[in-house]
Amino acid sequence: MYRYDEFDATMVAERNAQFRGQIARRLSGELTEEQFKPLRLMNGLYLQLHAYMLRVAIPYGTLSSRQMRRLAYVARKYDKGYGHFTTRQNIQYNWPALVDVPDIFDDLAQDELHAIQTSGNCIRNVTADQYAGAAADEVEDPRPYAEMIRQWSTLHPEFSWLPRKFKIAVTGAENDRSAIRVHDIGLRLHKNDEGDFGFEVIVGGGMGRTPFIGHTIREFLPREYLLSYLEAILRVYNLQGRRDNLYKARIKILVNAKGAEEFRDLVEAEWRAIKKSEIDLPVEERARIKAYFAPPEFEDLHDESVALNERLASSSEFARWRRTNCANHKIPGYAIANISLKPIGGIPGDASDAQMDAIADLAEKYSFDEIRVSHEQNLVLPHVKKDDLFAVWTALVKHELATPNIGLASDIIACPGLDYCKLANTRSIPIAQKISERFADFDDQESLGELKIKISGCINACGHHHVGHIGILGVDKRGEEFYQITLGGSGAEDAALGEIVGRGLSADNVVDAVAKLIEHYRQARQDKERFLDTYRRLGADNFKEALNDAA
Amino acid sequence: MTLLKYSSGQFFPSIAEGQVEVALHEWRENPQVHADATALVISNDENLADLVCDISGFDTVVLEYPSFLDGRAFSQARILRERLHYSGEIRARGDVLRDQIAFMVRCGINGFEFADGAASATEAVAEFTNAYQAGVDEAAPIWRQRHRRARAA
Numbered sequence: 001m002y003r004y005d006e007f008d009a010t011m012v013a014e015r016n017a018q019f020r021g022q023i024a025r026r027l028s029g030e031l032t033e034e035q036f037k038p039l040r041l042m043n044g045l046y047l048q049l050h051a052y053m054l055r056v057a058i059p060y061g062t063l064s065s066r067q068m069r070r071l072a073y074v075a076r077k078y079d080k081g082y083g084h085f086t087t088r089q090n091i092q093y094n095w096p097a098l099v100d101v102p103d104i105f106d107d108l109a110q111d112e113l114h115a116i117q118t119s120g121n122c123i124r125n126v127t128a129d130q131y132a133g134a135a136a137d138e139v140e141d142p143r144p145y146a147e148m149i150r151q152w153s154t155l156h157p158e159f160s161w162l163p164r165k166f167k168i169a170v171t172g173a174e175n176d177r178s179a180i181r182v183h184d185i186g187l188r189l190h191k192n193d194e195g196d197f198g199f200e201v202i203v204g205g206g207m208g209r210t211p212f213i214g215h216t217i218r219e220f221l222p223r224e225y226l227l228s229y230l231e232a233i234l235r236v237y238n239l240q241g242r243r244d245n246l247y248k249a250r251i252k253i254l255v256n257a258k259g260a261e262e263f264r265d266l267v268e269a270e271w272r273a274i275k276k277s278e279i280d281l282p283v284e285e286r287a288r289i290k291a292y293f294a295p296p297e298f299e300d301l302h303d304e305s306v307a308l309n310e311r312l313a314s315s316s317e318f319a320r321w322r323r324t325n326c327a328n329h330k331i332p333g334y335a336i337a338n339i340s341l342k343p344i345g346g347i348p349g350d351a352s353d354a355q356m357d358a359i360a361d362l363a364e365k366y367s368f369d370e371i372r373v374s375h376e377q378n379l380v381l382p383h384v385k386k387d388d389l390f391a392v393w394t395a396l397v398k399h400e401l402a403t404p405n406i407g408l409a410s411d412i413i414a415c416p417g418l419d420y421c422k423l424a425n426t427r428s429i430p431i432a433q434k435i436s437e438r439f440a441d442f443d444d445q446e447s448l449g450e451l452k453i454k455i456s457g458c459i460n461a462c463g464h465h466h467v468g469h470i471g472i473l474g475v476d477k478r479g480e481e482f483y484q485i486t487l488g489g490s491g492a493e494d495a496a497l498g499e500i501v502g503r504g505l506s507a508d509n510v511v512d513a514v515a516k517l518i519e520h521y522r523q524a525r526q527d528k529e530r531f532l533d534t535y536r537r538l539g540a541d542n543f544k545e546a547l548n549d550a551a
Numbered sequence: 552m553t554l555l556k557y558s559s560g561q562f563f564p565s566i567a568e569g570q571v572e573v574a575l576h577e578w579r580e581n582p583q584v585h586a587d588a589t590a591l592v593i594s595n596d597e598n599l600a601d602l603v604c605d606i607s608g609f610d611t612v613v614l615e616y617p618s619f620l621d622g623r624a625f626s627q628a629r630i631l632r633e634r635l636h637y638s639g640e641i642r643a644r645g646d647v648l649r650d651q652i653a654f655m656v657r658c659g660i661n662g663f664e665f666a667d668g669a670a671s672a673t674e675a676v677a678e679f680t681n682a683y684q685a686g687v688d689e690a691a692p693i694w695r696q697r698h699r700r701a702r703a704a
Contacts, residue, residue, distance in 0.1 A: 005697070007681055007693045007696065007697065010680055010681065011679070011681065011683070011693075014678055014679050014680065015679075017678070018650075018678045018679075022650065035619070035648060038619075038620060039650055121620070151683045151693070151694075152683060152684060154683050155654075155679070155682065155683070156683075156684055157625065157653075157654040157655075157657035157658050157682070157684060157686050158622075158625045158626055158629055158654075158658055159622075159625075160622065160625075160654055161619075161620060161621065161622025161625065161651070161654075162622060235626050238622060238623060238625070238626045239598070239623055239626050239627070243621055243623075269600070270600070273600075273634060275633060278685040279684070279685065281694050282694070282698060284698050284701065285694040285697060285698060288697065288701075
């Protein structure tokens with residue numbers, strides 16, 4: 001994992017001192033709320049429905065045990081004993097007091113944590129594959145590049161007052177777990193025919209009220225030019241992105257208005273003119289950063305674990321968790337263990353301070369001190385010996401963290417919705433809870449296979465409904481909460497935007513409708529076909545009819 | 552409104568001399584008519600990428616911040632310095648927030664029409680010892696400092 005040197009530590013300390021001063025200027029009236037707002041947002045501080053909300057950065061979703069304990073401590077000391085892990089791999093606290101915020105930041109900084117650029121019209125905290133450095137399908141570890149982007153984008157003098165927020169995601173694997181095609185910039189590390197590593201650069205994806213799948217503007221960018229190429233994209237966007245209309249200010253609107261080719265030409269022309277030696281890191285600095293992400297000292301193990309096999313044979317519950325929540329590791333004898341933050345009937349992404357502490361202990365003991373956050377609002381122990389999986393599972397069960405549902409019907413993404421958010425039209429969490437309860441049966445969920453249900457409480461799409469196999473969008477109709485279903489979306493390598501089916505439904509009816517759609521899939525499915533594949537094979541009309549027939 | 556000029560970490564109050572201003576598009580259309588102009592005013596929707604004319608004769612280039620949220624002039628300033636090698640004064644006009652002055656300096660702006668005094672601006676640019684990125688100012692980015700330090704060790 002990356003560790004701060006004195007430069008990084010000084011940067012965060014000075015940022016905290018600056019924000020302490022800005023809060024004081026706000027409280028004294030020197031700053032108006034209008035002037036203070038962008039400053040507090042760039043420090044992760046929102047004013048929500050009931051209170052301030054603080055979003056703490058977890059750069060590329062990577063945490064040490066120490067850092068997780070610090071997050072638990074903040075939840076305990078300054079909040080109501082829990083935190084909410086988000087779709088951008090960060091954590092949000094829902095109840096901090098403004099007066100405590102500078103102290104929270106000083107506490108966080110003790111373990112190299114901060115809230116820099118978790119909001120605001122700037123380059124946001126970068127996200128990456130949660131299985132980075134562990135995944136069997138990985139070409140190269142994306143974390144060193146994510147860290148380079150973190151440093152480059154932190155307090156960027158030119159790009160801190162962009163037309164709108166800017167999100168970058170990086171993966172180095174074949175299977176896209178980072179939704180790179182629905183980001184402002186998505187980066188996919190791959191190897192070309194000559195055996196060189198570089199990035200596919202995807203620009204202009206996004207969700208919100210005008211969703212787009214991103215366009216590839218470069219198939220292969222040699223990795224040493226990453227930062228200068230990003231700089232070229234950001235400069236074109238900063239100068240030409242729309243500032244007259246908040247809803248048309250994201251880069252996706254610019255890219256799609258100009259067309260991907262013209263946009264690419266602008267970027268390439270800018271990139272040719274840019275002084276790369278002042279932006280791209282020299283080989284020594286890249287090597288320095290990369291060294292922090294060297295693989296941990298894996299043991300030389302057989303891939304088959306006798307201990308694991310015995311436990312699998314004796315506990316069907318453990319065997320189920322092993323099937324649903326573990327993924328293949330690139331090193332023989334190891335596995336990636338997912339920790340579901342989606343208990344049946346629970347709030348997606350929430351974890352208590354005690355759970356965070358327990359996970360920190362497990363990571364320390366069994367996963368080389370590493371924890372990851374996924375954009376699907378779960379946690380990951382990336383490097384667990386297969387021999388240890390049973391011990392990990394036993395501890396997770398004790399802390400109600402062993403729900404066997406990763407990628408299944410009850411592993412739902414939901415935005416905070418009207419329970420917390422001032423932009424929301426409807427509640428999201430209760431819908432997630434009801435669907436989760438409806439599909440509580442784990443045999444049933446497992447037999448249905450991969451099914452991504454995503455719920456947003458308004459058109460801003462924080463719950464990623466556009467890319468849900470089943471998406472649910474909350475809309476306000478004359479003061480009543482209604483929910484619109486979309487089908488066939490995907491945020492993965494087969495990225496697609498869902499299509500709207502049927503009319504808006506009430507909170508009760510939308511859960512029934514989801515059940516009907518799933519039942520239709522169950523009848524129509526061929527072999528082990530996923531919901532998404534059945535939908536793609538049969539088409540929207542087929543599913544629409546099913547929804548109407550049964551009504 | 553005070554006019555501040557920046558040099559080597561310090562801001563100095565300055566007297567706005569009677570400069571003759573001309574907007575970029577007017578000057579481009581008819582440079583002879585505006586031969587006495589000393590300051591070029593570039594609105595923030597001007598594309599400097601295709602600016603082929605020589606602007607080195609102007610004492611000052613004025614960039615506009617119609618709202619402190621509008622950050623286009625940061626990019627324009629860098630292009631003026633790094634690509635067009637303009638070495639005169641680049642002045643920020645409009646809604647200039649204390650908390651943006653350090654960014655402005657790093658992008659090559661060295662004149663400010665600013666409501667607060669020089670002391671406040673000098674304090675603001677001193678808030679950060681280092682920066683991760685190379686700027687137009689003389690400060691070395693953190694990566695270069697790391698590299699120098701490693702070589703010296």
